[in-house]
Amino acid sequence: MEVVQKRVAMLTNCEVLEFLKSQKKDEKSSEKLKMLNTVVWETRKYLQASPAATQNSDMIEQLLPKLKPFKLTTAETLQIINLRPSAPADIQLLVEETEERFPAEEELQNLVDAVTSTLPPPPPKR
């Protein structure tokens, strides 16, 4: 087997969960596809308990233009969608050099508000 391109695109957790949900289960050959069924089931279990469980792609499409003025990198945007920070302290963890980039505390709060108003709260903790 040959790896042509390591990373064509990055996926949000929500997209992965939606894709796995959309896949029909192949009942007949479940013995041969044991590994597939295991990893899909475990991934779904993990994602169902994460903020991705309550999100859908429409919400993410709504959020992206709102995040534009904050000039975040792709990786930072991805992290924000996956972890849905609900406090300025969470943003500091995900965004590098937060203090230099967001000197005004209000701006940070605006970012938090943009996220929490668009993405629903995560499912209750496990």
Add this chain to the structure above:
Amino acid sequence: MYVISLLRDTVAIKPHELGKDQLAVVRRRLNQRLANKVVPDLGLCICVYDITEIGDSYILPGEGDCRASVSFRMIVFRPFTEEVIEAKVIASSRQGLTLSLEFFEDIFVPAQKLPEPHVFEDDGQVWYWEYEQEDGEPPAKLYMDPGKIVRFKVIDVVFKDLKPDLTLEEMKNEKSMEITGTMAGTGLGCVGWWTTEDDEEEEEEVEEQHHVQVKEELIDMGEE
């Protein structure tokens, strides 16, 4: 956490499968071969995303299989360095903590990467973070025992080429892909440490609002 990778592989289709939907057969073959497997320097394959191209097929002398070179995209678990991920503590020892994401359990946070100052309790074999309180009270012991949900930051992802002739015992200790993480830093460590009660209340409020909305919708439907 997840990326899409473009891969190419040769897939053999058995003669009795030639009458079936080729895309489905190829997809199943690839899933059988790669799902839940670590590809060195790539990551853990979850499942086939789509098949982009099936090349010309050929038949080798002496067999009936129809072989074709297939290009396909795969959903792969491959965290990037500095990525923050939530995981569950599953094991604790003097060396550090082992974390689990359900589908991936080879995540290790070495003792020196735990929040400072950290103390290991022999009784119970658990780690706690000695959190200095401001009002002069004795420091709080914040435990990181198995079962807790924690956030960690990825420092490194190491791949190892495993020999195929390992015994079961050796297989358990050898990891083909291992993530090293850190929990030292603001916002890292147990999820509960950083959420203040205000946040939780706010979440509950939103939750309640949602319930009210649902109820209203139900009433509307009833009226119609």
